[in-house]
Amino acid sequence: MSLDSKIPKGPLKDKWTNYKNNINLVNPANKRNIDVIVIGTGLAGGSAAATLAELGYNVKAFCYQDSPRRAHSIAAQGGINAAKNYQGDGDSTYRLFYDTIKGGDYRSREANVYRLAEVSTNIIDQCVAQGVPFARDYGGLLDNRSFGGVLVSRTFYAKGQTGQQLLLGAYSAMNRQIAKGKIEMFNRHEMLDVVIVDGKARGIIARNLVTGEIERHSAHAVVLGSGGYGNVFFLSTNAMGSNVTAAWKAHKKGAYFANPCYTQIHPTCIPVHGTQQSKLTLMSESLRNDGRIWVPAKLEDAEAVRKGTLKPTAIKEEDRDYYLERRYPSFGNLVPRDVASRAAKERCDAGFGVVDNDTNEGVFLDFAAAIQRYGKEEALVKGISDASKEEITALGEKVIETKYGNLFDMYKQITDDNPYKTPMRIYPAVHYTMGGLWVDYNLMTNVEGMYAIGEANFSDHGANRLGASALMQGLADGYFVLPYTIGDYLANDIRTGKISTDTPEFEAAEKKATDEINKLINNNGTKAVDYFHKKLGLIMWNKVGMSRTTEGLNEAIAEIASLREEFYKDVRVPGEANELNQELEKAGRVADFLELGELFARDALEREESCGGHFREEYKTEDGEALRRDAEFAYVSAWEYTGKPSDAILHKDKLDFENVELKTRSYK
Amino acid sequence: MSAAKKLNLTLKVWRQKNGNAKGSLETYPLKDISPDSSFLEMLDILNSELINKGDSPVSFDHDCREGICGSCSLYINGEPHGPSRLVTTCQLHMRSFEDGETIYIEPFRAKAFPVIKDLMVDRSAFDRIQHAGGYISVNTSGNTQDANAIPIEKEDADEAFYSAACIGCGACVAACKNASASLFVAAKVSQYALLPQGKIEAKDRVLNMVKQAEKEGFGPCSNTGACEVECPKGISIENIARMNREFLSASISK
Numbered sequence: 009m010s011l012d013s014k015i016p017k018g019p020l021k022d023k024w025t026n027y028k029n030n031i032n033l034v035n036p037a038n039k040r041n042i043d044v045i046v047i048g049t050g051l052a053g054g055s056a057a058a059t060l061a062e063l064g065y066n067v068k069a070f071c072y073q074d075s076p077r078r079a080h081s082i083a084a085q086g087g088i089n090a091a092k093n094y095q096g097d098g099d100s101t102y103r104l105f106y107d108t109i110k111g112g113d114y115r116s117r118e119a120n121v122y123r124l125a126e127v128s129t130n131i132i133d134q135c136v137a138q139g140v141p142f143a144r145d146y147g148g149l150l151d152n153r154s155f156g157g158v159l160v161s162r163t164f165y166a167k168g169q170t171g172q173q174l175l176l177g178a179y180s181a182m183n184r185q186i187a188k189g190k191i192e193m194f195n196r197h198e199m200l201d202v203v204i205v206d207g208k209a210r211g212i213i214a215r216n217l218v219t220g221e222i223e224r225h226s227a228h229a230v231v232l233g234s235g236g237y238g239n240v241f242f243l244s245t246n247a248m249g250s251n252v253t254a255a256w257k258a259h260k261k262g263a264y265f266a267n268p269c270y271t272q273i274h275p276t277c278i279p280v281h282g283t284q285q286s287k288l289t290l291m292s293e294s295l296r297n298d299g300r301i302w303v304p305a306k307l308e309d310a311e312a313v314r315k316g317t318l319k320p321t322a323i324k325e326e327d328r329d330y331y332l333e334r335r336y337p338s339f340g341n342l343v344p345r346d347v348a349s350r351a352a353k354e355r356c357d358a359g360f361g362v363v364d365n366d367t368n369e370g371v372f373l374d375f376a377a378a379i380q381r382y383g384k385e386e387a388l389v390k391g392i393s394d395a396s397k398e399e400i401t402a403l404g405e406k407v408i409e410t411k412y413g414n415l416f417d418m419y420k421q422i423t424d425d426n427p428y429k430t431p432m433r434i435y436p437a438v439h440y441t442m443g444g445l446w447v448d449y450n451l452m453t454n455v456e457g458m459y460a461i462g463e464a465n466f467s468d469h470g471a472n473r474l475g476a477s478a479l480m481q482g483l484a485d486g487y488f489v490l491p492y493t494i495g496d497y498l499a500n501d502i503r504t505g506k507i508s509t510d511t512p513e514f515e516a517a518e519k520k521a522t523d524e525i526n527k528l529i530n531n532n533g534t535k536a537v538d539y540f541h542k543k544l545g546l547i548m549w550n551k552v553g554m555s556r557t558t559e560g561l562n563e564a565i566a567e568i569a570s571l572r573e574e575f576y577k578d579v580r581v582p583g584e585a586n587e588l589n590q591e592l593e594k595a596g597r598v599a600d601f602l603e604l605g606e607l608f609a610r611d612a613l614e615r616e617e618s619c620g621g622h623f624r625e626e627y628k629t630e631d632g633e634a635l636r637r638d639a640e641f642a643y644v645s646a647w648e649y650t651g652k653p654s655d656a657i658l659h660k661d662k663l664d665f666e667n668v669e670l671k672t673r674s675y676k
Numbered sequence: 677m678s679a680a681k682k683l684n685l686t687l688k689v690w691r692q693k694n695g696n697a698k699g700s701l702e703t704y705p706l707k708d709i710s711p712d713s714s715f716l717e718m719l720d721i722l723n724s725e726l727i728n729k730g731d732s733p734v735s736f737d738h739d740c741r742e743g744i745c746g747s748c749s750l751y752i753n754g755e756p757h758g759p760s761r762l763v764t765t766c767q768l769h770m771r772s773f774e775d776g777e778t779i780y781i782e783p784f785r786a787k788a789f790p791v792i793k794d795l796m797v798d799r800s801a802f803d804r805i806q807h808a809g810g811y812i813s814v815n816t817s818g819n820t821q822d823a824n825a826i827p828i829e830k831e832d833a834d835e836a837f838y839s840a841a842c843i844g845c846g847a848c849v850a851a852c853k854n855a856s857a858s859l860f861v862a863a864k865v866s867q868y869a870l871l872p873q874g875k876i877e878a879k880d881r882v883l884n885m886v887k888q889a890e891k892e893g894f895g896p897c898s899n900t901g902a903c904e905v906e907c908p909k910g911i912s913i914e915n916i917a918r919m920n921r922e923f924l925s926a927s928i929s930k
Binding site: 245580 | 744803817841
């Protein structure tokens with residue numbers, strides 16, 4: 009099958025408008041006869057479910073959590089970008105588009121990204137109308153801050169809880185439709201397969217996680233807003249339940265999986281503390297507005313810090329290496345995430361790490377300078393002319409507390425260290441996956457009637473996502489893009505009538521799902537699911553993580569395949585299939601990660617260049633920066649499933665850049 | 677990060693096969709727990725021991741493990757989310773406990789939160805309260821007015837944010853001797869009552885949400901303030917006062 013990205017003709021800035029003017033619409037009476045299934049209730053799925061129901065479609069929404077409000081979008085901290093230019097600092101739709109293309113290292117699709125930038129402003133308007141309490145200044149207007157990879161302040165925020173507030177906004181819009189009966193909500197349900205009838209996605213098989221019952225649900229279209237697959241690394245900032253199952257099952261039913269190797273390793277997370285650790289915690293990128301990143305300039309100081317014999321605050325200014333400010337003077341601490349993460353790894357590999365664990369992985373994020381700066385400012389504002397050092401520090405700490413209080417509390421809780429008095433210790437961790445199901449301009453996968461939105465698709469962030477852009481994309485897809493594009497498709501379905509679940513296709517899909525569950529339950533091996541998940545995570549982190557080599561990737565592919573074999577021989581899943589069984593849930597998810605992991609490594613091996621979050625040691629510039637190979641690799645890798653990950657077929661969806669010149673990214 | 681001494685503990689955990697079964701407290705000794713582990717990581721360790729022994733692991737709700745999704749619950753030594761203040765169970769760390777301590781772990785208890793299995797309860801009553809009015813009736817059009825068209829006093833915006841920070845975990849209900857959902861309902865009512873966008877539907881909202889909470893079997897406010905003490909997000913009981921004012925004025929005028 010050849011891939012058609014279905015990008016509308018015409019100038020970039022008119023594409024979306026012209027598209028909307030020319031698509032088919034479904035009349036309101038007919039919408040009542042059309043059903044849509046939405047998987048996942050994060051920012052993408054939640055906003056899509058609410059909007060489709062407002063339009064009049066019958067929506068069935070599914071989430072594995074006990075309430076749609078708990079989807080992991082809720083944990084997003086820093087903010088959401090929009091080209092409002094409220095600050096008058098030179099922002100525009102074009103600039104947001106350009107920053108996103110450049111930030112993604114020229115591996116995303118121009119038309120999709122431009123549309124994203126175009127609708128970004130509507131998102132803020134919509135959210136304010138819903139009652140989302142964004143931060144405001146004393147004049148009552150919306151406040152902004154800055155994020156990595158850009159030179160303007162376009163990020164709207166609600167303390168360090170922006171994702172929570174935006175998700176509660178989408179949840180409230182869903183609640184209004186649930187109350188009206190337009191959304192039927194299925195909490196504690198997990199999608200186990202998608203059902204294809206005559207080449208079209210027509211329903212799903214789901215498991216009721218409380219009773220264990222396997223259910224059939226039909227619809228005229230299926231929308232996957234099921235998030236990313238960062239948990240293939242076991243340790244990540246994802247929620248414990250975040251998984252690839254819905255997307256992977258869709259892939260096995262024909263949907264191409266695009267750029268699986270593009271993973272975002274976020275530079276500012278709390279370092280790993282031990283082998284019993286279950287997850288990693290992010291410290292928002294917004295902290296890099298005020299925090300300065302450094303390591304000791306002398307190896308002996310780094311060692312003393314690790315041993316605990318030297319306090320970081322005792323290291324003199326000239327003995328510190330503010331390596332981001334040194335290497336990237338124009339962007340400084342606000343370089344994009346991939347660049348900041350690699351720079352941290354480079355310093356730690358060279359022996360300057362400051363955390364006492366196996367790999368000494370950790371650097372400082374220091375607020376002392378910001379505390380002094382804000383303290384002096386506050387003293388002036390308050391008219392205190394002879395403020396003592398202590399007073400200034402206290403005033404400055406107060407300002408930092410209002411800005412980042414919840415993050416500082418969280419850090420203190422986890423590490424037992426006080427970040428107001430001593431620098432935070434941070435290290436990169438897996439955070440987000442830019443890859444996902446391949447979609448065209450309509451956000452439809454190559455399977456008719458199956459859509460992928462938000463982190464579940466691949467389209468907008470290229471090889472590296474900029475901070476505060478995930479929330480933007482999730483809501484753009486769900487509120488403003490999918491509701492148009494899906495209508496164009498469903499206009500052909502007004503005479504179809506209700507889709508029956510009493511067909512051989514549903515029968516077969518249900519049998520397959522049941523068989524897979526029984527196989528896991530009856531396996532009676534000797535090792536718990538986590539044993540395999542942790543092993544997979546280590547392979548991924550060591551060989552498919554921040555730096556990748558041909559040798560390491562080949563090893564990873566072989567190791568993952570043999571781990572998968574061992575899993576099916578030796579996994580033990582206690583309990584029954586027909587009851588609430590959290591180990592069974594985990595087992596199904598890990599089984600899918602064990603397949604995805606191999607494709608992920610294969611994709612990384614095939615892409616013989618470095619771009620964004622994908623860094624191949626063989627392809628770097630003299631000063632260690634990523635070396636892209638545009639002539640050979642300016643395409644999207646879309647993988648077709650043919651039976652097992654090692655036999656997947658690569659399809660190349662070429663990226664045409666008509667509006668942006670491909671350059672080597674520079675943040676120097 | 678401290679390299680402090682490992683903890684040996686005795687756990688008393690509520691086990692209940694399903695909603696219809698009778699439950700009881702079971703005793704499990706647990707050794708060598710790092711004080712840097714989180715409470716839920718400690719339960720992970722217990723579960724892996726149980727699985728290795730061929731026993732059934734303890735079911736409990738959890739997801740983000742960052743204190744924001746509101747999935748985790750647990751009544752630990754008689755307090756929702758355990759002994760630390762302003763912390764959810766997933767952010768509670770074992771350094772808050774002593775070596776040799778006996779820890780009682782039970783589900784949140786309330787008539788409106790029936791037990792599903794072990795430590796998991798059904799909190800869908802909270803969703804239904806939100807369905808009754810926890811929203812502003814605005815469609816997604818892309819044509820709402822500009823976000824800066826209505827300035828909102830910083831103080832009101834901040835106050836609305838603090839109310840909106842509720843994570844819907846249900847600790848307020850578990851802490852209340854009446855199993856009242858007043859703090860939860862009040863937080864949502866307050867968020868909208870403080871913002872101009874929410875004023876239009878304010879009267880119906882408060883009446884309907886309070887009515888739904890009663891229907892779900894939550895009790896009346898006990899006025900003891902236990903909810904505020906135990907709330908992991910520090911939601912203030914001033915919200916309840918605001919809700920009561922809203923409710924009274926709506927009842928008179930409607």
